[in-house]
Amino acid sequence: MNLAITALLGLPLVGGLILALAGARPVAADINIVLSLFTFLAAIAASVDVLANGNRTMLSEQFFLDSFNVFLVALTAFVGLTTAIYSRTYMRIEVQRGKLTEARLRLYHSMYQLFMFTMLLALTTNNMGLLWVAMEAATLTTVLLVSLYRTPASVEAAWKYFILCGVGIAQALFGTILLYFAAEKILGAEGAGLLWTHLDVVKAGLEPTVLSLAFVFLLLGYGTKVGLVPLHNWLPDAHAEGPTPVSAVLSGLLLNVALYAVVRTKVLVDGALGAGFAGTLMRGFGLLSVVVAALFLSRQKDVKRLFAYSSIEHMGLVTFAFGMGGPVATFAGLLHMTVHSLTKSAIFFAVGHAAQKAGSQVIDNIRGLIKTSPPVGWGLMLGGLAILGMPPFGVFASEFLILTTAIARHPWTTPFLVAGLGIAFAAIFQRLQSMVFGETTVQALPYRPAIIPVFVHLGFVLILGLYLPPFLADWYRQAARLIG
Amino acid sequence: MNIPISAQLVNLFAALLLLIAFAMLSQRRIVSLIHLYAAQGFVLAVSTLIVAHSTSQVHLVYSALLTLALKVVALPWLLHRLIERLNVRWDVETLINIPTTMIVGIGLVIFAFNLALPISQLSGTIIRSTLGIALASVLLSFLMMLTRAKAVPQVIGFLAMENGLLFAATSATYGMPMVVELGIALDVLIGAVILGIFFFQIRETFDSLDLHHMERLRDEKAAIEDSPR
Numbered sequence: 180m181n182l183a184i185t186a187l188l189g190l191p192l193v194g195g196l197i198l199a200l201a202g203a204r205p206v207a208a209d210i211n212i213v214l215s216l217f218t219f220l221a222a223i224a225a226s227v228d229v230l231a232n233g234n235r236t237m238l239s240e241q242f243f244l245d246s247f248n249v250f251l252v253a254l255t256a257f258v259g260l261t262t263a264i265y266s267r268t269y270m271r272i273e274v275q276r277g278k279l280t281e282a283r284l285r286l287y288h289s290m291y292q293l294f295m296f297t298m299l300l301a302l303t304t305n306n307m308g309l310l311w312v313a314m315e316a317a318t319l320t321t322v323l324l325v326s327l328y329r330t331p332a333s334v335e336a337a338w339k340y341f342i343l344c345g346v347g348i349a350q351a352l353f354g355t356i357l358l359y360f361a362a363e364k365i366l367g368a369e370g371a372g373l374l375w376t377h378l379d380v381v382k383a384g385l386e387p388t389v390l391s392l393a394f395v396f397l398l399l400g401y402g403t404k405v406g407l408v409p410l411h412n413w414l415p416d417a418h419a420e421g422p423t424p425v426s427a428v429l430s431g432l433l434l435n436v437a438l439y440a441v442v443r444t445k446v447l448v449d450g451a452l453g454a455g456f457a458g459t460l461m462r463g464f465g466l467l468s469v470v471v472a473a474l475f476l477s478r479q480k481d482v483k484r485l486f487a488y489s490s491i492e493h494m495g496l497v498t499f500a501f502g503m504g505g506p507v508a509t510f511a512g513l514l515h516m517t518v519h520s521l522t523k524s525a526i527f528f529a530v531g532h533a534a535q536k537a538g539s540q541v542i543d544n545i546r547g548l549i550k551t552s553p554p555v556g557w558g559l560m561l562g563g564l565a566i567l568g569m570p571p572f573g574v575f576a577s578e579f580l581i582l583t584t585a586i587a588r589h590p591w592t593t594p595f596l597v598a599g600l601g602i603a604f605a606a607i608f609q610r611l612q613s614m615v616f617g618e619t620t621v622q623a624l625p626y627r628p629a630i631i632p633v634f635v636h637l638g639f640v641l642i643l644g645l646y647l648p649p650f651l652a653d654w655y656r657q658a659a660r661l662i663g
Numbered sequence: 664m665n666i667p668i669s670a671q672l673v674n675l676f677a678a679l680l681l682l683i684a685f686a687m688l689s690q691r692r693i694v695s696l697i698h699l700y701a702a703q704g705f706v707l708a709v710s711t712l713i714v715a716h717s718t719s720q721v722h723l724v725y726s727a728l729l730t731l732a733l734k735v736v737a738l739p740w741l742l743h744r745l746i747e748r749l750n751v752r753w754d755v756e757t758l759i760n761i762p763t764t765m766i767v768g769i770g771l772v773i774f775a776f777n778l779a780l781p782i783s784q785l786s787g788t789i790i791r792s793t794l795g796i797a798l799a800s801v802l803l804s805f806l807m808m809l810t811r812a813k814a815v816p817q818v819i820g821f822l823a824m825e826n827g828l829l830f831a832a833t834s835a836t837y838g839m840p841m842v843v844e845l846g847i848a849l850d851v852l853i854g855a856v857i858l859g860i861f862f863f864q865i866r867e868t869f870d871s872l873d874l875h876h877m878e879r880l881r882d883e884k885a886a887i888e889d890s891p892r
Contacts (some may be wrong), residue, residue: 184713241842308843315850319857326864338814345854346805351802352828352847359784360835362787372839388781563681617775618779 183228184237184244186221187252187299190214191259195292203285208267211288215256215263218295222256227247230650235307240374243305244634247513249316251439252302254517258431260296260523261632265528266291266424269627272535273422275625282580283327287292287422294320294428303434307373310440311348311355314404317433318344325421334404336416343413345402351400351440357393357443361385375443382450394448394457397463406491407464407498408471410513415475418487419540426483430490435516438494442501444516446662454504454663461502466592468495473599477606481540482530484609486523489566492603499596500581503588503663509659511580518573518640521548522565525636529558532628533614536621542610547619556615558633560567563611567604593648669717673834676710677793680830681772684803687767687823688810689761693754696819697742703826704734707773716839726749728837729848730829738822740857745859746815756782756813764810768803775799782835814865814872818858825851 194214198207211550226249229235234245235320239275244252270287273279279287297320317339326337362372363383371377399410406414416424434499441461448457472492479485487559500512537545549556565572568579578600586593647655666815672839683703690696709729715723746752758764779795803823811817832839839847862872869876 250845306840307845308839309846312843312846312850315847316853319853322857326861328866329864331868331877334861334864338865338874338877342808342817342821342863346808346824349801349821349824349828353798353831354827356828356832356835356839359832359839363836373843386785389785392778392782499692574874587799 181237183221184242184303185216186255187218187225188296188303190218190221191292191296191299194218195296197610198292199285199289202352203281204556205287207284208270211291212263212267215260215295217415222299224254226253227234230386233581236376239286240371240376241305241309241499242303243376244303244607245661247661248439249301250513250517250651250654250658251435252299254412254520255295255298255302255432255436256420258428258520261635262424262427262431262524262528263291264424264630265427265531268626269424269531270422270534271626272624273570276535277454278328286323287327289651290324290644291424291428294324298432298436300543302439304374305374307355307358307375307378307443308502310443311352314351314437314440314508315345315348317436318348318404318612321417321421321425321429321433324425325417327422327425328420329421329427330507332416333420336420337415337555339641340413341418341538343410346455347400347403347410348429349400350396350403354393354396354398354400354444357389357396357449361389361393363366375447378447379450379637382447385451387452389644390448390451391456392442395460397444398457398460399439401437401444402498405434405441405494405498408468408491411468411472411491414491415484415487418490421525423483423527426487427524427527427531431520433519434490434494438501438516441498441553444474445501448459449504449663458475458502458504460474461498462589462592463502465495465497465502466595468492469499469599470595473602476603479606480533480542480608482542482545482610482614483527483540485528485542485607486566489603490519492599493523493566496578496581496596499592500584503581503584504663505584505588506587506656506659507580508584511577511584511654514643515574515577515581515659518577518610518643519566521636521640522562522572523575525557525633525640526562526566528629528633528636529555529562532624532630533559533621536624538622545621547617548621550619551621551623552628554630555628558630558637560611560615561637562605562633565637567607570602571644572637573640576644608648667717669713673710673753673793674730676713677830677834679706680710680800680827681796681803684766684800684807684823684827685768687819688764688807689758690731691758691817692751693746693756693813696744696816697739697746700742700819700823700826701735701739704730707826707830707833708735710830711838714833714837720837723833723838724843725841726833726844729844733848733852734822734826735765737852741855741859742815742819745862745870749862749866749872751815753814754815756811756816758810764806767804771802771806772799772809777804778833783836793834794831797834799825800827800830803827812874814862814874816857817851817874822851841844 234244535579711727775798776795808820
């Protein structure tokens with residue numbers, strides 16, 4: 180087990196360094212895929228072990244896997260792998276069109292692996308302080324990727340991303356300090372004071388005043404990275420201006436992991452304060468995000484911004500679900516995290532190729548995808564339908580569960596949620612139609628588009644909508660019990 | 664009331680820290696800002712050393728040495744080199760309304776003290792009264808970032824904010840566990856290096872480090888001015 184976790188974290192870390200040295204060669208993209216593949220295998224090995232032996236802590240308790248983070252580890256490694264496969268083709272086209280130089284690719288590949296490292300570190304670490312360090316490092320590794328094209332807009336987006344997330348994450352550090360302050364009284368100085376498994380045991384005895392303040396800071400801090408309204412300003416810009424594989428991992432992985440950090444702290448705060456305080460705050464932020472993002476959605480002209488706002492909406496929905504708490508809502512939240520991550524990255528894959536074909540990210544310039552390239556067109560259409568919550572895709576199941584729980588427990592929120600989802604549906608569906616069908620203006624690509632990852636992702640989302648594997652349902656249920 | 668001499672010293676340094684935070688808020692010269700930042704790091708390191716001495720917490724000594732190496736030597740050196748290469752050493756920023764900013768700053772200090780009061784009462788450390796000052800300097804750095812329009816001062820504000828957080832950690836809990844402090848220091852260092860690279864990118868694309876040039880990314884505008892991708 181120690182081996183699996185070492186491989187899981189060591190591969191991307193060492194890989195990042197190797198690619199920094201060798202990244203300019205054409206073979207770098209393949210190395211990137213192979214590294215991601217082995218990372219994924221390590222994640223599978225770790226998951227199988229947890230499946231067989233249950234939760235465990237490793238390497239003098241600094242790392243741990245339980246039912247809550249194990250599926251996120253597998254998901255992260257999986258999306259990391261498919262994005263690496265996708266980016267091989269995508270980046271070749273970008274280089275061929277003169278958008279990027281080989282030297283920039285070196286930066287890209289190296290930072291990609293280091294980003295995967297920070298994500299996996301944030302998920303597996305048992306230390307709330309290291310979690311913070313990993314989240315900050317995630318910003319640092321992606322900021323130069325957002326400005327990879329060096330256009331004025333991309334540099335501005337990266338600057339905004341850096342400063343806003345930097346300030347946000349500083350709040351989270353203050354929250355972590357307060358958490359440690361409360362924990363130190365019970366667990367003693369040094370060592371165990373920030374270990375989540377220890378905190379979980381003594382959470383009922385943590386000082387409530389301090390914890391409530393700590394949670395506010397942690398929610399604001401990590402919430403900035405989740406993209407919760409009104410802290411979301413960096414998100415559409417960073418998604419729209421960076422290369423598409425980066426948008427896919429930002430939306431599919433970073434937002435999830437940041438929300439994971441929030442939920443971990445919520446468990447502790449609920450233990451100290453009783454349910455209510457943390458939940459109310461999360462419901463508030465979640466609901467606001469759903470509504471505001473939906474309103475912004477209908478004004479978007481850039482296809483990547485459109486789906487960036489959709490990510491804000493969905494993260495808001497998940498935050499709302501965790502805020503409601505209880506077995507069903509939390510289960511739905513976990514499922515929604517999984518399916519949103521898969522669907523949204525699939526959409527970005529398709530959108531990336533669509534934008535390359537049209538030579539523009541403006542929605543009005545993308546027309547009739549289905550005529551020149553049926554796979555890209557169908558991928559975008561099906562992905563769009565999936566994210567809009569059409570049955571039988573998995574997003575439908577999770578949204579259905581969240582909505583029915585909301586109707587039962589917080590009826591007054593239902594109209595807002597339904598309106599948000601409805602507006603989003605209208606806005607996205609209308610734009611999808613115009614992009615996918617109609618007369619074509621788009622051109623062929625110099626390489627065959629990497630469309631397999633799109634359909635693999637959508638296939639999983641479809642399967643999750645029809646049939647939830649018992650082991651996954653089990654993890655969700657256990658995690659839901661843990662989160663409460 | 665009998666306060667031990669070490670606690671009085673730390674209180675003194677905490678007051679200095681607050682003073683420096685205010686000085687940063689009103690300082691227009693970039694090079695002086697860097698001096699202030701180095702001084703802030705020094706004050707932080709010395710006060711950590713005093714706490715380490717009076718409570719015989721060995722790891723705080725390491726923490727103080729780390730602060731000294733990183734924030735008094737490495738980062739100011741890096742920043743000096745940067746402004747040299749970017750040719751902004753003698754840049755003077757026009758700050759509008761320094762008095763208003765100061766008054767807002769005083770308001771923030773009062774707010775911070777009130778916010779920190781319940782926590783410092785719970786704290787068992789000898790320098791708990793400084794928690795309010797730590798929080799105040801975090802907020803003042805935040806205010807500084809808001810009022811600045813140039814990239815380098817904004818970043819100094821960002822780094823100063825981290826100083827305030829570190830001071831908060833020392834005054835509330837005698838510092839975080841060592842592994843976390845190392846991680847934070849590493850993040851700050853990498854962050855500063857990346858920002859350094861970034862300054863050049865900004866200047867290359869905008870011909871200036873003035874962030875007012877960055878007003879492009881608005882939702883509607885973005886689509887109109889879309890650069891073909």
